Amino acid sequence: MKREKVYLIDLNGYGFRCGKPAEIIGVEMCTPEGYRPRLCYHIRFEDGVEDWKPVEVGSYEIKTIKEL
Secondary structure, eight states, X not given: OOOOOEEEEEXXXXXXXXXXXXXXXXXXXXXXXXXXXXXXXXXXXXXXXEEEEEOOSSSEEEEEGGGO
16 A cells, blocks of 8 residues: 655635645644534644644645645
8 A cells, every 4th residue: 555645735815824735743622712623634743833724625735745
């Protein structure tokens, strides 16, 4: 089995570091204060900053390093 790292690129224009690739390091259930639980990608940017992006359709792209 071949495995590759994948990167999330936020496309919505308002997200944290929109347009910058971030490595997907996991998938977790997150509950932001005042909101219901949601499934999120746990991501890490090149400089080590981590964030969480809700799993939803149409607001991001996922690519391999070769596709970046």
